[in-house]
């Protein structure tokens with residue numbers, strides 16, 4: 001068996017039981033309307049199909065990432081990498097990594113919402129009208145590509161500094177399920193410190209008062225810092241989906257929709273004889 005197939009099967013091996021576990025929890029303690037089986041199935045089948053492409057994309061970036069990490073570690077990052085090999089240093093390095101990662105991705109995420117061009121890479125993720133744990137895998141391939149490209153400055157800053165493996169799995173695997181879960185749970189006093197299902201649901205809300213709120217992946221206080229924080233009231237679990245965008249089929253959104261929109265906008269851009277060259281999103285048409 002090739003290593004690529006092995007990695008793919010290993011990813012499925014932990015994702016399938018995790019998906020099933022969240023499915024049971026969401027059935028028992030739903031926050032809002034229960035997702036249909038078709039909704040869950042579409043998200044799961046999509047993830048199973050797109051995952052080999054995502055893994056291939058990541059593998060194609062590996063030589064560049066290894067080179068950048070090597071270059072960065074020969075500078076000041078080398079000292080912090082050595083520090084992270086001790087236990088206290090590793091804990092500190094993990095906290096630093098998680099914070100810096102989340103601040104950086106906060107801005108990438110906010111940029112995706114602010115720019116009509118980049119919104120096309122992220123719209124598919126927001127298009128789920130029944131957000132649940134399987135929504136974490138509903139990301140367009142171009143979304144992954146953008147995040148890989150935007151990882152380069154982070155690598156230059158952090159070198160090979162990485163979170164402790166266990167925390168890394170928690171951060172980058174489990175938390176996607178937690179954040180998107182259709183679960184009526186409260187984090188209590190930790191609600192303003194750690195992102196959870198209710199807090200992230202506000203970000204996916206269709207209600208106008210929730211627009212452009214709660215961008216952080218792990219730490220809500222980053223939103224507080226940059227003025228986009230929204231504290232949900234007790235029992236506030238809004239409907240999710242796109243606010244004012246034309247509905248498209250799942251297959252169309254998952255496959256070529258961003259490319260079609262960009263092509264149409266490029267045509268308008270070229271056809272504009274008055275020189276008012278501004279990106280016009282599909283929302284304006």
Ligand SMILES: [Zn+2]
Nearest residue numbers: 109122126203
């Ligand atoms: Zn978003």
